[in-house]
Amino acid sequence: MKLGYVPTDRARKLNHTRSVRRHFLKKINTLSLVVGILTLICGLGIFLWEHTTHRVQTLKLGEIYLLVGSLILFLRFLLNVCPKMIKRPHRSIRENPSFPKARGRLHSLVKNKEGMVLVVILVVLGALSALLAQTQVLTRNRLKLEKRALDKVRLQSAASDAVLYGLQKLAEDRDLAVDYTEEPWAQPFECVQPLGPISKVCIVDINRTFDLNNLRLENGQRHSRSPTQILSAIFTLCGKENSVERAEALRDWIDKDEIGAKEKDYYKKKNPEYTCPNRWVKSWSELLYVSTFSRDFFNPESHYDSLGRAPPTLLNCISMGPLDRTKALPININTASEAVLIGVLGVGQQALVKNILDYRSHHPFRSFEPLSDMVKDVGAIQRIWPYLDIKSSLFTVNVQAHENGQTEHISAIVRRFTSGDIHILQWVTS
Ligand SMILES: [Ca+2]
Numbered sequence: 254m255k256l257g258y259v260p261t262d263r264a265r266k267l268n269h270t271r272s273v274r275r276h277f278l279k280k281i282n283t284l285s286l287v288v289g290i291l292t293l294i295c296g297l298g299i300f301l302w303e304h305t306t307h308r309v310q311t312l313k314l315g316e317i318y319l320l321v322g323s324l325i326l327f328l329r330f331l332l333n334v335c336p337k338m339i340k341r342p343h344r345s346i347r348e349n350p351s352f353p354k355a356r357g358r359l360h361s362l363v364k365n366k367e368g369m370v371l372v373v374i375l376v377v378l379g380a381l382s383a384l385l386a387q388t389q390v391l392t393r394n395r396l397k398l399e400k401r402a403l404d405k406v407r408l409q410s411a412a413s414d415a416v417l418y419g420l421q422k423l424a425e426d427r428d429l430a431v432d433y434t435e436e437p438w439a440q441p442f443e444c445v446q447p448l449g450p451i452s453k454v455c456i457v458d459i460n461r462t463f464d465l466n467n468l469r470l471e472n473g474q475r476h477s478r479s480p481t482q483i484l485s486a487i488f489t490l491c492g493k494e495n496s497v498e499r500a501e502a503l504r505d506w507i508d509k510d511e512i513g514a515k516e517k518d519y520y521k522k523k524n525p526e527y528t529c530p531n532r533w534v535k536s537w538s539e540l541l542y543v544s545t546f547s548r549d550f551f552n553p554e555s556h557y558d559s560l561g562r563a564p565p566t567l568l569n570c571i572s573m574g575p576l577d578r579t580k581a582l583p584i585n586i587n588t589a590s591e592a593v594l595i596g597v598l599g600v601g602q603q604a605l606v607k608n609i610l611d612y613r614s615h616h617p618f619r620s621f622e623p624l625s626d627m628v629k630d631v632g633a634i635q636r637i638w639p640y641l642d643i644k645s646s647l648f649t650v651n652v653q654a655h656e657n658g659q660t661e662h663i664s665a666i667v668r669r670f671t672s673g674d675i676h677i678l679q680w681v682t683s
């Protein structure tokens with residue numbers, strides 16, 4: 254290709270030097286292209302096929318690979334394109350009289366070639382940038398999910414540890430013969446873990462409520478007030494309708510026999526049909542299968558009585574002790590609410606309940622003697638004696654662990670024997 258331009262010796266020397274430099278730069282270009290692409294492939298490979306147990310670290314490594322690969326390719330792009338864009342012919346060439354004629358044609362050829370290369374490189378870089386951006390978004394989301402999962406495990410671990418502190422608190426009770434709400438175990442406390450999570454621990458005695466599983470002993474307690482009668486009274490006090498029908502349906506679900514209106518034959522007519530288990534209930538969700546029960550039934554009632562008082566919340570009056578037994582689980586008269594006391598003692602015993610509440614506001618019942626003194630109808634109180642106690646044997650240790658706006662709840666239902674030994678009966682997680 255003749256351009257009409259005859260280079261001088263100095264120009265030839267300069268061209269030779271540039272040729273050597275271009276050869277060196279070409280090697281660098283090739284090497285950076287290979288290294289950049291390989292690094293990107295490694296990064297993508299880590300993202301697509303990582304199945305290690307150290308996901309967070311692996312994903313971060315993949316992200317680093319992608320960033321380094323993109324950086325190498327970008328620097329290669331700058332090294333290739335920018336010098337050509339700002340490159341000017343050497344002074345000896347520019348001052349040659351024949352240069353202006355050749356400059357236009359040379360400039361046109363170089364410009365076309367560089368323009369095509371520039372477009373291709375820009376398209377590739379654009380695609381890589383989009384891929385990198387998408388990968389980074391996915392990485393961030395995955396890391397966020399991984400972090401939440403890790404935080405959840407940490408919080409659950411902290412909550413489990415806090416339950417053990419709660420058990421220790423129960424074991425440290427110095428007076429196992431009497432339990433009341435002013436004792437140290439009944440006071441909520443915080444448990445601070447060395448690594449950060451804070452757990453709030455609250456111990457509640459189950460004996461402050463009436464246990465539904467007492468219904469299973471219906472026929473074994475003929476001389477006592479019936480558990481169905483007690484439960485029905487509690488339902489009514491909590492503002493529920495059809496209390497007798499509901500209590501009897503629950504009794505049929507739990508008791509051993511097949512005598513009753515809501516036994517096996519009744520549930521066979523359901524669509525789909527199911528059976529009446531006739532056993533202890535240990536799950537609240539199971540109660541939703543019992544006739545006349547629903548989720549709304551356990552919600553607090555919003556209507557008020559003539560004195561403007563809302564009825565007690567049902568779930569604060571009943572419980573479900575996961576404990577097989579041969580006699581009723583008694584309520585603790587030191588901790589039971591007014592509604593539970595009325596439900597157990599009878600609706601006509603409000604005066605007695607008031608005396609009990611007055612007495613225990615000053616000191617706990619340490620024996621049944623003060624209660625016997627309050628009772629006028631000794632025969633009536635003897636019928637409910639199996640349902641009364643002055644200590645508690647079942648407790649729920651509730652723990653709420655929280656950190657960085659995340660919260661985990663865990664509960665343990667435990668039994669404390671008269672010897673002070675404590676057994677965990679059931680774990681409840683949310
Ligand atoms: Ca005690």
Ligand SMILES: [Ca+2]
Nearest residue numbers: 505508510531
């Ligand atoms: Ca039954």
